[in-house]
Structure formats: structure tokens, C-alpha cells
Amino acid sequence: MIKCLLAEDQTLVRLGLKNLLELDDEIAVIHSAENGAVCLDLLEQHSFDLVLLDMRMPEKTGLEVLRTMQQGKDTTPVLIITTFEDCDVLVKAMNLGARGYILKDAQLECLIDAIKTVYKGHQVLQPALTNYLLSHTQIKTEKLTAKEYEVLKCLSLGLSNKAIANTLNNSEGTIRNHVSQILAKLNVSDRTQAVVKAINECLI
Amino acid sequence: MIKCLLAEDQTLVRLGLKNLLELDDEIAVIHSAENGAVCLDLLEQHSFDLVLLDMRMPEKTGLEVLRTMQQGKDTTPVLIITTFEDCDVLVKAMNLGARGYILKDAQLECLIDAIKTVYKGHQVLQPALTNYLLSHTQIKTEKLTAKEYEVLKCLSLGLSNKAIANTLNNSEGTIRNHVSQILAKLNVSDRTQAVVKAINECLI
DNA sequence: CTTGAGGTATGACATATGTCACTGTTTTAA
DNA sequence: TTAAAACAGTGACATATGTCATACCTCAAG
Numbered sequence: 035m036i037k038c039l040l041a042e043d044q045t046l047v048r049l050g051l052k053n054l055l056e057l058d059d060e061i062a063v064i065h066s067a068e069n070g071a072v073c074l075d076l077l078e079q080h081s082f083d084l085v086l087l088d089m090r091m092p093e094k095t096g097l098e099v100l101r102t103m104q105q106g107k108d109t110t111p112v113l114i115i116t117t118f119e120d121c122d123v124l125v126k127a128m129n130l131g132a133r134g135y136i137l138k139d140a141q142l143e144c145l146i147d148a149i150k151t152v153y154k155g156h157q158v159l160q161p162a163l164t165n166y167l168l169s170h171t172q173i174k175t176e177k178l179t180a181k182e183y184e185v186l187k188c189l190s191l192g193l194s195n196k197a198i199a200n201t202l203n204n205s206e207g208t209i210r211n212h213v214s215q216i217l218a219k220l221n222v223s224d225r226t227q228a229v230v231k232a233i234n235e236c237l238i
Numbered sequence: 239m240i241k242c243l244l245a246e247d248q249t250l251v252r253l254g255l256k257n258l259l260e261l262d263d264e265i266a267v268i269h270s271a272e273n274g275a276v277c278l279d280l281l282e283q284h285s286f287d288l289v290l291l292d293m294r295m296p297e298k299t300g301l302e303v304l305r306t307m308q309q310g311k312d313t314t315p316v317l318i319i320t321t322f323e324d325c326d327v328l329v330k331a332m333n334l335g336a337r338g339y340i341l342k343d344a345q346l347e348c349l350i351d352a353i354k355t356v357y358k359g360h361q362v363l364q365p366a367l368t369n370y371l372l373s374h375t376q377i378k379t380e381k382l383t384a385k386e387y388e389v390l391k392c393l394s395l396g397l398s399n400k401a402i403a404n405t406l407n408n409s410e411g412t413i414r415n416h417v418s419q420i421l422a423k424l425n426v427s428d429r430t431q432a433v434v435k436a437i438n439e440c441l442i
Numbered sequence: 443c444t445t446g447a448g449g450t451a452t453g454a455c456a457t458a459t460g461t462c463a464c465t466g467t468t469t470t471a472a
Numbered sequence: 473t474t475a476a477a478a479c480a481g482t483g484a485c486a487t488a489t490g491t492c493a494t495a496c497c498t499c500a501a502g
Contacts, residue, residue, distance in 0.1 A: 115250075
């Protein structure tokens with residue numbers, strides 16, 4: 035019996051997935067989390083064979099959960115459940131130790147296969163993304179710094195440079211430099227594109 | 239037996255919901271659609287007691303499905319299933335004849351109740367939004383024109399004014415005027431905020 | 443027929459944005 | 473201990489953006 039923790043914020047989706055998964059009698063979703071913080075709590079309190087982790091969640095995103103797990107030396111295998119083929123996020127997730135990912139667009143059989151494969155200790159990479167992952171391993175050099183993440187979050191709220199400067203207690207010039215760096219790392223040419231990318235690929 | 243059409247793009251979510259709903263023996267999901275176009279096809283070919291409609295779908299969004307249904311005099315009751323409390327979209331959806339909406343965050347019982355309520359001919363409005371709906375009925379005056387929608391779509395792709403002008407075969411000045419109008423109607427102060435709003439509230 | 447709304451366009455203007463070059467300090471890793 | 477990042481800042485510059493006033497055309501509703 036594979037004891038799973040299911041972390042997914044939307045109640046109906048969470049219930050639906052739990053139900054679908056328990057149609058398979060090797061899989062048991064013994065706990066569910068509606069956000070990243072709860073997920074981390076449950077991981078501390080119980081032991082699981084596998085974590086099914088949504089990327090887009092309130093409180094703590096999937097990436098934040100992975101970071102915390104890595105820092106806490108928690109080696110419970112993680113299978114990412116994601117909406118889009120958000121390449122950059124997946125690269126980050128894999129670098130943070132995730133064992134694989136599955137799209138919500140996948141067939142139920144694929145999900146169940148993926149769970150069993152990860153449980154056996156293997157990785158699960160869907161073909162469409164594998165090439166990207168292989169060819170973009172150097173994407174790590176594109177990784178944003180902590181400060182840049184901060185600024186990106188502000189950008190995604192629609193704040194101006196001046197407003198960001200006030201919020202983060204910096205000069206406007208400094209923020210401009212950070213924004214410039216972010217645009218270069220995300221390979222886009224203005225803040226609007228950065229926000230679109232950040233939202234679509236749930237970098238924030 | 240309530241014969242339902244379930245339109246939801248993500249396979250796992252669609253399967254999950256279908257399964258959950260069929261736990262109730264008054265409800266039967268007799269067909270599913272993975273995008274808005276398929277949904278419209280199915281509506282032409284079959285008759286349903288109720289449509290469960292996701293707003294965010296490829297091919298045709300929920301709003302586009304509602305528009306087409308309205309034009310085709312299709313009066314099948316529609317219950318919106320939505321992710322966020324995307325107020326503006328919901329106002330539009332209700333104005334396009336939707337009978338109610340339910341958040342994916344809701345409990346299963348709420349969804350089933352909502353289906354039965356709509357089936358009986360009533361409306362379903364969740365309290366959190368009812369006030370907004372009531373107090374923002376004049377939001378129709380804020381409605382974007384067809385052209386403005388076009389421009390907003392371009393904005394959400396991260397295009398510059400010049401690029402939009404090329405794409406839509408207009409002068410840059412014209413696009414600037416449209417953007418200016420869009421900002422005013424969305425009550426935001428720059429294009430980035432407009433994009434954030436458009437994405438969050440799936441206006442696009 | 444006239445009015446109004448949508449669409450197109452221009453020119454001028456004030457800001458905002460993004461880039462560059464350069465200078466520091468602090469923290470981290472080798 | 474040194475070198476490399478990250479972080480903070482400045483000044484200058486070229487563009488992009490958003491606003492305004494104004495104008496003309498078209499189409500549909502009155």
C-alpha cells in the first residue's frame with residue numbers, strides 16, 4: 035500500500051483526485067493538504083511513501099515546499115502535479131529533488147503509473163518536457179536570487195519601480211537594476227512579459 | 239436523473255469531478271468536453287438538463303461558450319465552475335445567462351446542492367460574491383469593446399504598443415488610445431496591472 | 443436625419459522604463 | 473584569505489508608455 039499525501043488547494047479537485055486514486059487498491063491517500071503550509075505540517079507529523087504536490091498553492095507554493103523539505107533533509111519522494119508545461123518551474127522542481135511530474139491533462143492511468151514508478155524509486159519525466167529539461171540544465175544560471183524573487187513578486191502585483199522601491203526600502207535605481215537583471219534571466223524584454231511569464235509558469 | 243454536460247479542460251480534474259458527481263444517484267454526467275469548442279458541439283448534438291462550465295478553457299473560453307449559446311437561443315441552464323472569485327468575469331457570465339457559479343474551492347455538498355438548485359430553475363450565488371454582483375451591476379458600463387478585447391489579448395502576450403500596432407494593422411497612436419481606454423475601464427494605472435487583472439480574472 | 447458610439451489617427455507632453463557604466467559593501471564559497 | 477556573488481547606489485541616456493485635445497469616418501438607434 036502506497037501511503038500518499040495529496041497537496042492541492044482546490045477542494046473539489048483535491049476530493050476528485052483522492053477519489054480517483056483510491057479506485058486503485060495499491061494507493062491510499064491518507065492525508066490531504068489544502069495549501070503548502072499544511073503540507074509541510076503534515077510531513078513533519080506523519081510519514082508518507084509519496085507526496086503528490088501541486089505547484090500553485092496559497093501560503094506556500096510547491097517550490098517553497100520542496101525548498102523547505104530539502105533544507106529539512108526530508109527525502110519523501112515527491113511527484114509534481116502541474117497544470118501547464120511550465121518548463122522553468124519544473125526544472126527548478128527537479129533540481130530541488132522532485133522525482134517527477136505529471137500534467138493535470140494526463141490520463142488517470144498515467145498518474146497511477148507515475149505514482150507506482152516513483153514509489154519504486156524511479157523518475158517520471160513526460161516525453162514532451164524531457165528534451166527541454168535535458169537541453170536547459172544550464173537554466174540554473176538563469177535562476178533568480180532571493181532579492182530578485184522579491185522584486186518579481188512586486189512586479190506581479192503591478193507595482194511601479196517607485197512603489198517597489200518604497201515597499202522594499204531601496205532606491206528606485208536599485209530596483210531598476212534588479213528589474214533589468216530579472217528581464218535578462220527570464221529572457222524577456224519588459225516587465226509585462228516578465229509578469230506574464232511569472233504567472234504562466236508560476237514562478238511566484 | 240439530471241443529465242449533465244461537464245466542460246473542463248484538465249483531464250484529471252474532469253475525471254475527478256465526474257466521479258465525485260456520480261456518487262450522487264440523481265446526477266449523471268452523460269458527456270464531457272475538454273474545451274469550449276467540443277462543448278458547443280456536444281450541446282448541438284445532444285440535449286442536457288444542465289451544463290457545468292469551466293471558465294478557463296482552450297479553444298473557447300467559458301464566456302465564449304455562453305455568448306454562442308445565447309446567440310443560438312440555447313437555454314440549457316449553465317452552472318459556472320470557477321477557480322477564483324473573478325468578479326468581473328462572473329458578472330459577465332451572469333449577464334450572459336448563466337444560472338449561477340460555484341468555486342472549485344467549494345465542498346462537494348455545495349456543488350451537488352448547486353446543481354440541484356439550478357436544475358429546479360433557481361439561481362445559485364455564493365454569498366461572498368453576491369454583494370459584489372449587486373453593487374457592481376453598473377460594471378457593464380466598464381465593459382470592453384471588441385477592439386479593446388483584441389488589444390487586451392495582445393497586452394497579455396506581453397506585446398509592446400508598436401508590436402500590437404503591427405499585429406492589428408493600426409498606428410501606434412491608436413493602440414495607445416485603446417490601451418488608455420482599457421486602463422480606465424479596468425481601473426488600473428498601467429499595462430502590467432491590466433495584464434495581472436486580465437489573467438487573474440480570466441478576461442482573456 | 444441627427445446623434446452617439448466605436449474606430450482610426452495625429453501631435454505634444456510628462457513620466458516611466460530599461461540599459462549601461464561604475465562604485466561600493468557584505469556575504470559566501472573555494 | 474581571496475574571489476565571486478549578491479546587494480545597494482548613482483547618473484546619464486534612449487525609448488516606451490500613458491494622457492489629452494482634437495479630428496474625421498462609419499454605422500446603428502432614435
